[in-house]
Amino acid sequence: MIDDGPEGRDLTELLGAVHNLLLDAPQVEEFLTELAKLAAALVEPPASCGITTSYDGRPRTVVSSDPRAAEVDEGQYAGGWGPCVHSLATGEVVEVTDQESDPRWPEYRVHAVALGVRSSLSLPLTVNGDVVGAMNLYDFDRPGAFDERNRRRAETFAVQASTALTLALRQARDAELTGQLEQALATRSVIDQAVGILMAQQRCTADQAFALLRAHSQNNNLKLRTVAERIVAKVSGRPAVQSATFRRYATPALDDSA
Template sequence: MTGIGSIGDGTPPGRELTELLGAVQNLLLDAPKVEEFLTDLAKLAADLVEPPASCGITTSYDGQPRTVVSSDPRAAQVDEGQYAGGWGPCVHSLATGEVVEIADQESDPRWPEYRVHAVALGVRSSLSLPLVVNGEVIGAMNLYDFDEPEAFDIQNRRRAETFAAQASTALTLALRRAQDAELTEQLEQALATRSVIDQAVGILMAQQRCTADQAFALLRKHSQNNNLKLRTVAERMVAKVSGQPAPQTAAFQRRPDGISGDTRRARHGEAG
């Protein structure tokens, strides 16, 4: 099997490693969700060798390994054949953080039950590499070749290891971005809740001619007595008085530097 790109060995160029690594970084801009990012990552990894291999990405879910994405159905089939018994190269790489290469699937002595499964699916050789995020192995990138033994020679293995390291870095950023998005959503929900509760408190203050603390206490008591969330009680009160449903979203806008207006004011001690 010919390698991809040229590292001074006369190998006919295919998709250069630098091109693939650059594409990994572009995924961070193009893929809005982590799952889409991983799917595109698997497809890029398959192009590390020529002809392209099949790639599956294994991760742990509820303590059990599973294939989260794959470049094609064959890779998922090979991956999933390892999960029931808990043996095989991708499971081992995920559990230990070790790179696992199978040069010739038909003669490799490890995991004999898996060998029968893999050979039946046409696997000739494979390479499983850990994906490490913040020092923790959170996945394994599994490359399966169906054309010939020893597809992952020294050059191709080095290329795959470089790609896996770059993919791990990009995955770290993708997960961090997903967490930031989740935090933003939580802030929006919190601000929406605060907004409608403030409106309900204002209504009670006017109706009961009481202070804000007294109005909030009345609102909370009604919530407890009726086993309803405080926000639900507030929404119903606002809707009853205004004749329109309470707003479901908050006007939470992030500034270009990523800092919300509320956060900026809090940092500088400004009034809301």
Template sequence: MSGDEQVPFADALRSVQSLLLSGPDLEDLLAKVADVAAKIVEPPASCGITTRYDGEPVTLVASDPRAALIDERQYSLREGPCLDALDSGAAVEVPDQERDRRWSRYGVAAQELGVKASLALPLVVDGSTIGVLNLYGYDRPDTFSEADRERAVAYADQAARTLALAARSVRQSQLGAELEQALASRSVIDQALGVLMGQQRCDARTAFELLRRHSQNNNRKLRDVAADLVAKLTGQPAVDSRAFESGLERRPGSGDAGA
């Protein structure tokens, strides 16, 4: 029996690790993590993944609408196993929701939503709790066996590291894209300043003030105003001058060596 139990768990871990290789966005990654988590226990549960955003708990993704609803009920009541796990960084189990007395208002709401047992597992990275993986069972009290708990804890640990890696990758990608955009914008603005300085016979500070004033008066981005100005006064669209340095642009008439 133990061999049968380990096969789906091993598959689950492999599926989480392979998610990054398939290149989904972070939301898709989280949705797949929640879906796999719901299926590593027997009978299958439902799963919600909670984190904090602007200081408030939010459900990033859920394997089904009921899991999201149970999560949200805890947020609105400001009590429940999910929030305790998020605050403490420790796992919180509810073997029998009907008999549990820790959260009076949530306890009533959970029973109304059909929860028989639940397991809230913190997602911890470098000692910090980045979220909680919530499992809700609806079939019977004591839904989660010892083997279920062991698999769920190990899966949560793997999921936390995978999600942290994915989030870091997304942040780096966004930062890189933002940096590239900023550098390209700077190049176009510098070209516009040069054109203005020649046209108005003014210094760089005055040219920038002229450009900025036009941007504000027309409620347009400075880069767009600069690009339009360069195109209008030179008859050619503004380009990112870094392309010349990297050799991506050919000088007119350069051609091939044998031409």
């Protein structure tokens, strides 16, 4: 058992919970929110955690364990200074032992002290060797909250979180691609129905029917799918039905009667 001691939750339990999130959280945002809550529980009393990433070249907080963490994060973005911004930009671990006396980033120090930050720890989150985010832990109770033991716990957790984040992003990307494929095949199905109708009406080939469909689409500034849906609906008297041409296959159950 790792770091089984009085301070913070057992690290083994926390690391196991990270990977369980991949099974329980269907969306990446939900996964990251729960991840932030787990990270906050690394120390006792729990810290606040914000996860920063870069969007359109600018840092932003994607999730946080509570509003205070997000507020501390946000105060660093306008000026481009502060521990979480530095960790995101450099891939370095940044510890602030005593926020009131730390000489770095004077503007941020004023902001953080006003919000009650006493100490903090920012750790990079890397995916395939690239820094894609920073996990920021803020303690509002005492200076030096992230001693050697707690820092080691946080660094171990960040490594596991980065691995889990890689898998979560891959799942999201695969789901997006699957959705795009399903949409494309559904569109193709409706267009094929319209082509068949035109072939019968105009007594033409499939290529000629598709050319007629495309010409009407361009001349009327309509999507090809819209034109096809209207043709099918006009002939059938009901909205176009999208054929189930693509399905996710599951392992078939064994039929004892076979």
